[in-house]
Amino acid sequence: MRCPHCNCRDIGKIGANQFYCWGCFIEFSVSGEAVRVYEVAEDGSLISVASMPSEVGMSSSAL
Ligand SMILES: [Zn+2]
Structure with a gap:
């Protein structure tokens, strides 16, 4: 698992599918x-x- 933002591996798990970089x-x-x-x-x-x-x-809203 790597950070999708900075690509570092210093990741902490904070939830079922949630992570913190x-x-x-x-x-x-x-x-x-x-x-x-x-x-x-x-x-x-x-x-x-x-x-x-x-x-x-x-979706663009019509004026
Ligand atoms: Zn990061």
């Missing part, structure tokens, strides 16, 4: 082949980071 201080969750990366704010809240390429279709 001590290298770049991000949190990431793994579900199947999908990896979601979060920044941890000073207040402890998670901020989604769009660093991974995703195939998720973006």
Whole structure:
């Protein structure tokens, strides 16, 4: 297991599919082949980071 963000191996497990990187201080969750990366704010809240390429279709709303 390596950090998907900085590729370091200093990873701590914090949940069933959740990990914390001590290298770049991000949190990431793994579900199947999908990896979601979060920044941890000073207040402890998670901020989604769009660093991974995703195939998720973006629906544009009509004006
Ligand atoms: Zn990292």
